[in-house]
Amino acid sequence: MEQKTLETKEIKTAPPQEPPAQAATARLVVSSSPHFLNTESVPKIMHSVVMALFPAVAASVYFFGWRALLLVIVCVAACLGTEYAFQRIRNKPIKIYDGSAIITGMLLAMTLPVGFPIFGAVLGSVFAIGVGKQLFGGLGYNIFNPALLGRAFLMATYPVLTTTWVWPRTMEKAVDAVTAATPLAMAKFEGKLDVPLMDMILGNTAGSLGETSAVAIILGGLYLRYKGYINWKLPLGYLGTIAAFSAVFWLANPAKYPSPLFHLFAGGAMLGAWFMVTDMVTSPVTSLGQWIFVIVAGILAVVIRLFGGLPEGVMYSILFMNAFVPLLNKHTRPKVFGAAGKQS
Amino acid sequence: MAGNSLFYEFKKGLWQEIPPFRLVLGTCPTLAVTNSAVNGIAMGLATLFVLLFANIIISALRKYVAMQVRIAAYVVIIALLVTVTDMFMAAMFPPISKALGPYIPLIIVNCIILGRAEAFAQKNPVVPSIADALGIGIGFTLSLATMGVIRELLGFGSIFNVKLLGEWFEPWIVMILPAGAFLVYGGLVAAVNWISSRKEAAAKAAAEA
Numbered sequence: 001m002e003q004k005t006l007e008t009k010e011i012k013t014a015p016p017q018e019p020p021a022q023a024a025t026a027r028l029v030v031s032s033s034p035h036f037l038n039t040e041s042v043p044k045i046m047h048s049v050v051m052a053l054f055p056a057v058a059a060s061v062y063f064f065g066w067r068a069l070l071l072v073i074v075c076v077a078a079c080l081g082t083e084y085a086f087q088r089i090r091n092k093p094i095k096i097y098d099g100s101a102i103i104t105g106m107l108l109a110m111t112l113p114v115g116f117p118i119f120g121a122v123l124g125s126v127f128a129i130g131v132g133k134q135l136f137g138g139l140g141y142n143i144f145n146p147a148l149l150g151r152a153f154l155m156a157t158y159p160v161l162t163t164t165w166v167w168p169r170t171m172e173k174a175v176d177a178v179t180a181a182t183p184l185a186m187a188k189f190e191g192k193l194d195v196p197l198m199d200m201i202l203g204n205t206a207g208s209l210g211e212t213s214a215v216a217i218i219l220g221g222l223y224l225r226y227k228g229y230i231n232w233k234l235p236l237g238y239l240g241t242i243a244a245f246s247a248v249f250w251l252a253n254p255a256k257y258p259s260p261l262f263h264l265f266a267g268g269a270m271l272g273a274w275f276m277v278t279d280m281v282t283s284p285v286t287s288l289g290q291w292i293f294v295i296v297a298g299i300l301a302v303v304i305r306l307f308g309g310l311p312e313g314v315m316y317s318i319l320f321m322n323a324f325v326p327l328l329n330k331h332t333r334p335k336v337f338g339a340a341g342k343q344s
Numbered sequence: 345m346a347g348n349s350l351f352y353e354f355k356k357g358l359w360q361e362i363p364p365f366r367l368v369l370g371t372c373p374t375l376a377v378t379n380s381a382v383n384g385i386a387m388g389l390a391t392l393f394v395l396l397f398a399n400i401i402i403s404a405l406r407k408y409v410a411m412q413v414r415i416a417a418y419v420v421i422i423a424l425l426v427t428v429t430d431m432f433m434a435a436m437f438p439p440i441s442k443a444l445g446p447y448i449p450l451i452i453v454n455c456i457i458l459g460r461a462e463a464f465a466q467k468n469p470v471v472p473s474i475a476d477a478l479g480i481g482i483g484f485t486l487s488l489a490t491m492g493v494i495r496e497l498l499g500f501g502s503i504f505n506v507k508l509l510g511e512w513f514e515p516w517i518v519m520i521l522p523a524g525a526f527l528v529y530g531g532l533v534a535a536v537n538w539i540s541s542r543k544e545a546a547a548k549a550a551a552e553a
Contacts, residue, residue, distance in 0.1 A: 120514070131527075156518035 042139070045280075046099030048227050052220035053106045053275070059216035060209035063168035064114035068209050074118055076105035078125030086134035100139045104128055107147035110210025110271055111315070112154070113165045120158055124150040144322045145282045148315050155315075165206040180206035183266045184311040187258045200265040211268040221274030230278040233290050238273045239264055241298025249306060257306065269301065272314040282322045289328035297321040350475045357479030363456045364487045364529070365536040370456040374488060375525040377447050381504050384492025386440045388485025390433065390448055394425045395457050395484075396477040403465040403473035418461045419452065426452045456484060487532075494528050495519045 060068040083101040087094050108128055112121060128150025136142045155162045167180045183195040183205050199205050203213025210217065224230045243260040250257045263269065277283060277294060284290050297317040304313025361367055364374040373391070378384040401421050402409075409417045430448045433441040441448065451457065460480055465473040493503055499519035501509035518524045 117514070153518065156521060156523055157516040158514060159517055161514070 042100070043098045045229055046103055048229060049103050049224065049275070050099055050106065052223045053103070053110070055216035055219045056110060056210045056213065056271070057106065059203050059213035060110070060114075063203050063212060064166075064209060065169055068109075068114050070118075071112060071114065071116060071121055071209065072106055072109040074121045075109040075112075075125045076102050078122040079105035079108070079129045082126045082129040083134065086130060087138075090134075092138070095139070098139065100133075101129055104133070104146045104150070107210075107271075107275055108150045110275075111147065111151040111208050111268065113162065113208050115164060115166055116161055120154060120161060123157070124154040127153045140281055142281055143325070144319055145276050145279050148276055148319050148322075151315055152319060165208070167206050168204055168212065182207045182211075182311065183262070184305065187262070187266075188305070188311040191256075193258050193262065195262070195266075197261055197265065200262070205266075207267070210271045214265045214270045217270040217274055221270075224274070224278070229280075230274075231290075233287070234278045234283060234294055235273040237291060237294035238277045238298050238301075239269065241295045242269055242302055245299050245302045246306070249302075263302065263305065267305075267312045268314040272301075272318055276314075276318050282325060284325050284328040284332065286329060286332040286334060288334075289325075289332035292328055292332070293321050293325065296324075348472075350472060353472050353475040354479040357476070357481070357483040358486070359483070359540075361480070362483040362487060362536070363480060364484065365533050366540075367456075367459075368533075369459055370454055370484060371529070372450065373447050373454065374491060375522065375529060377444050378488050378491035378495055378525060378528075379499065379520040380443075380496040381489060381492035382440065383443050384488035384490075385485060386433075386437070387444055387447060388481075388488040390429050390444075391451055391454060391456065392478075392481030392485055393429055394422060394451050394454075395460060395481045396474065397425050398422050398457050398461055399465040399473040399477035400470055402461045403468060403470045406466050414466065415458075415462075418458060422457055422461075423452050456480065490532065491525070491528055494532075495524055499524065 057069070057072055060072075079101040080096050083096045084094060086092075087096070105125055105128075108124055109121065112124070128146040131153075132144055132146035132149035133139065133142045151162075163185075165180050165182055181190070183200055186192040186195065195205060200212075201214045203216065205212050221230070221235060225232065242263050246257070246263040247260040250259050258266070277297065284293050297320070300317035300320060301313040304310060304316060310316075357363070359366075363369045364371055370391070373387050377387045398418070398421055402418060405417070426449060429451070430441075433444075433448060460476060464476045468476070497503055497508065498516045501507060501513045501515050516524070519528070
């Protein structure tokens, strides 16, 4: 350190975009914290999530035909359009390219049955982005997962259409577009628990686009984990709670209650665990808060599935816990080391 | 308040103090019985009747009722009027009476009526009280009618039981459920606030110019 060209830079609050070329000219850069440079950005994360959803989309096209792709495209387009319209009206910077609306559209499409009408998909997308996200102030301010809110709205608006499923075209007995019950509905309303597990894991059952193929969704989830965008706690905590809690009932009466494996691979448990529980905006930030979030949500999902009026409880369990996230964040804040106790 | 004209007392209930949307009073019937336009209007008119006569009686008696027992006196007067309304509707319009269910008797605890009695009739003579009751009551009826029209149109595809939207329209079941009431209510509150803020801004700009 022979030279003393010490360059003090003015304090900047947003250093991550600092060009590295600066460091080449100055020998020693002194700047205010944080010093850790991170190349991650919202669009980058969001586009990785879109990538992670591709296996699920591909699986849905394989099992349900090209109309599945059409639904995905319609939902994404409608979400982007709504986002653009809202940002335009509110005179906000147009940020539809950050990818968050694409994810909402894809996730919403994943929760719909393949025969769902196009106008309904558009309506759900407009509600998801408009009411679910933009009315709260846009990305980062929404309380509820927008895609799930859109699905909940559609479920209340078109209760018949959202629950009219068809057999996948890969099923031997399938006549074109014959309505069918999902494994969960069969278990609940007909007491049939004998759906082959392998069919549910691969996706060879009736259901919404993204709830049939567990493999494709786990693949996407693992990719997100590999990229470091989600932690293990949220998805595995949620799935683990579902498995453990349903095991209690299954062990008590295996003839009446479906097995834990059935619960894991049926319905939207996988999609919810990997893509909706892990939503960065609507899940708690503290470790304890995340545990409470996933455990209560998991128990709720099983309770609704087994004892509620609906065959599937994943959506409401996550939406319900979304409402508690601010509370969880507030009350599970870790103690600051060395800080004095509360003075009040 | 004495300086305000009768017309002002009437007019304020139609927009400036329109009960559910600006004062956020009387939200219970606004949310509960507006699943069709007819129900909304019937509820609004029943409330208007009770409000009008409650205001008249309370205003006329305002010098004879001791301050300490005034609330109890209001409730007795309002309960009497509500009982009359309830029986009248049950006798003359049984289907509507059945559809509104317990919400007609619940007018007794409607905070619009108690609110007007306490805030206006108790301090003002009879004639301004009539203007006040008519304004607020008609404003309330119009609010419920608006809610009912929107919800019936989207929830059944009809208005006043006349089918307006054709076969292509898939009714939004949510609109006739409680969740739909909250959605429409929130939307209308936002719309009313938005229009008012624009009006105020325009008035301010005009005053400055």
